[in-house]
Amino acid sequence: MSGGVRVDLQDVSVIYKGGVVALQGVSLAVEPGEFVALLGPSGSGKSTLLRTINGLVPYTNGEVSVGGVRVGPRTWKVVRAEVAMVFQTAALVPRATVLDNVLAGALRGLDPWRAALGWWPLAWRQEACALLAEVGLREDHLYRKALSLSGGEQQRVGIARAFMAKPKVLLADEPVASLDPTTSRDVLALIRRLAADRKCAVLCSLHQMDLARAYADRVVALRAATVRWCGVMENFDEGVQAKIFDHEHN
Amino acid sequence: MSTIEETSPPTRPRGAEEWSLRAPFRAAHVVIFAVVAGLLAWSAERQGLDNAAWETLRAVTFNEVEGGGLGRASSRLASGFWPLQLAEVSELREDPNKLIDDMPWLARIESRERTRMRVDPDTLETVSVVEIENVMVEPFGYAWRIGARMLETLEMGVQATLLGIVLSVPLAVLGARGYAPGWGVRHAARALVAFLRAVPELVSALFLVLAYGFGPTAGILALGLHCTGFLGKFFAEEIEHADKAPQEALAAHGAGRLKVLRFAVWPQVMPHYLGYVCYVLDRNVRMATVVGLVGAGGIGQELKGRYDLFQFGHVSTILLAIFIVVLALDQVSAWVRTRAS
Numbered sequence: 001m002s003g004g005v006r007v008d009l010q011d012v013s014v015i016y017k018g019g020v021v022a023l024q025g026v027s028l029a030v031e032p033g034e035f036v037a038l039l040g041p042s043g044s045g046k047s048t049l050l051r052t053i054n055g056l057v058p059y060t061n062g063e064v065s066v067g068g069v070r071v072g073p074r075t076w077k078v079v080r081a082e083v084a085m086v087f088q089t090a091a092l093v094p095r096a097t098v099l100d101n102v103l104a105g106a107l108r109g110l111d112p113w114r115a116a117l118g119w120w121p122l123a124w125r126q127e128a129c130a131l132l133a134e135v136g137l138r139e140d141h142l143y144r145k146a147l148s149l150s151g152g153e154q155q156r157v158g159i160a161r162a163f164m165a166k167p168k169v170l171l172a173d174e175p176v177a178s179l180d181p182t183t184s185r186d187v188l189a190l191i192r193r194l195a196a197d198r199k200c201a202v203l204c205s206l207h208q209m210d211l212a213r214a215y216a217d218r219v220v221a222l223r224a225a226t227v228r229w230c231g232v233m234e235n236f237d238e239g240v241q242a243k244i245f246d247h248e249h250n
Numbered sequence: 251m252s253t254i255e256e257t258s259p260p261t262r263p264r265g266a267e268e269w270s271l272r273a274p275f276r277a278a279h280v281v282i283f284a285v286v287a288g289l290l291a292w293s294a295e296r297q298g299l300d301n302a303a304w305e306t307l308r309a310v311t312f313n314e315v316e317g318g319g320l321g322r323a324s325s326r327l328a329s330g331f332w333p334l335q336l337a338e339v340s341e342l343r344e345d346p347n348k349l350i351d352d353m354p355w356l357a358r359i360e361s362r363e364r365t366r367m368r369v370d371p372d373t374l375e376t377v378s379v380v381e382i383e384n385v386m387v388e389p390f391g392y393a394w395r396i397g398a399r400m401l402e403t404l405e406m407g408v409q410a411t412l413l414g415i416v417l418s419v420p421l422a423v424l425g426a427r428g429y430a431p432g433w434g435v436r437h438a439a440r441a442l443v444a445f446l447r448a449v450p451e452l453v454s455a456l457f458l459v460l461a462y463g464f465g466p467t468a469g470i471l472a473l474g475l476h477c478t479g480f481l482g483k484f485f486a487e488e489i490e491h492a493d494k495a496p497q498e499a500l501a502a503h504g505a506g507r508l509k510v511l512r513f514a515v516w517p518q519v520m521p522h523y524l525g526y527v528c529y530v531l532d533r534n535v536r537m538a539t540v541v542g543l544v545g546a547g548g549i550g551q552e553l554k555g556r557y558d559l560f561q562f563g564h565v566s567t568i569l570l571a572i573f574i575v576v577l578a579l580d581q582v583s584a585w586v587r588t589r590a591s
Contacts, residue, residue, distance in 0.1 A: 054502050080504035091495035096517040104513050108504030115509050158499075165503045
């Protein structure tokens with residue numbers, strides 16, 4: 001684990017089928033180990049930006065690279081080995097057990113015959129247990145179906161799954177948008193702590209200013225498919241906020 | 251959004267008592283209903299349903315046994331179907347005293363009077379002669395035999411279902427959008443599945459009996475191929491309708507297509523698959539009796555034989571046995587479904 005991985009976006013554009021421009025000329029960089037909050041109103045392109053980094057959304061123009069590797073159809077496997085993701089609704093497999101959901105983060109490395117049988121190596125299962133304990137779940141959660149958990153618990157399982165992949169970069173797509181304020185703080189604190197322990201960079205989209213202020217090192221603000229503001233947390237004041245979110249400044 | 255305020259009219263919204271309501275149905279609905287009803291009545295007349303209804307009504311209300319064909323046929327059938335035949339009666343050629351030591355369980359020997367019509371060689375007239383004959387009666391002999399044939403039928407159903415699962419799962423994956431290797435393969439798989447569904451099992455059984463001879467093998471293949479067509483379609487649709495979010499999440503962590511299928515799709519579709527499999531098993535056991543009619547093994551072969559001999563008491567025993575098994579399967583599938591969900 002020598003050093004982290006740098007994420008670089010150079011002048012990236014994404015145009016969906018039907019001509020919807022989701023991103024236009026976006027450039028930004030995430031340094032190893034830093035926590036970057038991605039702010040912006042709904043539809044400003046936050047999700048699309050995150051998804052270009054691990055290749056879930058192909059970009060039309062520009063260049064995205066992770067650790068010096070250009071992201072594209074041929075390099076998805078390499079890139080996804082470094083980049084994990086946390087989703088808004090956790091995106092767990094609803095009928096699978098909590099343990100299986102966590103282990104799924106490490107699917108990439110599982111032998112095909114073991115995958116067919118669903119037979120995970122014991123060491124991996126123990127690692128998953130350790131992660132589950134770290135995100136604050138208990139032994140009796142292990143074999144419960146994911147759909148029987150509360151929203152906050154599901155998101156914790158989603159985080160455990162992401163870190164099971166041993167990422168150097170974590171993409172978090174509105175990880176707390178469907179959680180209550182207290183749980184939101186807990187979950188963000190958890191992401192920050194786990195990422196810091198593993199020297200993993202985090203790019204996290206949010207729409208609550210106060211949470212960004214509390215947990216992020218740096219802010220990238222998007223509006224209407226372009227980056228409107230980029231800087232350290234201390235400079236992110238009322239004026240900037242109004243510029244991003246207020247209709248009058250459009 | 252501010253745009254709503256700009257585009258909405260400046261007038262005050264009407265009170266709830268002034269809101270305009272749509273009529274529950276309109277003239278068009280009446281016309282459509284009349285046209286459809288007319289078409290159905292015309293078709294029923296073409297199919298002879300009006301006569302059938304009239305015959306049924308006469309047979310039921312006036313009990314006209316002498317009347318139409320239906321009355322006669324149904325009264326003969328009704329009397330023939332009762333009592334159920336559970337016993338097996340076989341003629342004894344040898345001396346009953348020799349047999350007495352090794353008789354089947356519960357069996358007994360009866361002497362029966364039997365009237366036979368014979369042609370007198372001298373007068374060339376038919377005369378009735380009363381003979382005494384010894385028969386061995388096994389009180390549950392026939393029930394036992396039906397049980398054995400029923401077990402064979404059940405086995406046919408299970409094997410056919412197994413064959414259907416084995417064939418339909420790969421076909422479903424090849425035919426599911428998002429998992430098919432290409433447009434051509436997907437449509438080929440879909441077409442094959444539709445073809446298998448389109449050929450009735452009775453028809454394929456007719457041909458398979460020619461290829462594999464009389465017996466359960468032909469029946470199992472016929473049922474298995476037909477249910478492949480059924481399962482392949484529904485399995486593929488379940489794969490397509492599975493929640494996309496977990497699939498995307500696993501792909502984002504570097505899982506390949508097959509692993510996503512195994513770990514994100516399979517747990518989601520499994521309970522639905524069990525439901526379909528239960529239904530297909532139930533159907534295969536019922537249809538196994540039907541393909542038996544063309545000689546493809548199972549209880550249907552027995553049923554056809556007894557029907558052709560007008561032994562309706564035996565036929566009703568067989569029907570009762572099928573009914574009991576179908577009822578039992580229903581309970582099993584209900585239990586499986588509650589466990590799976």
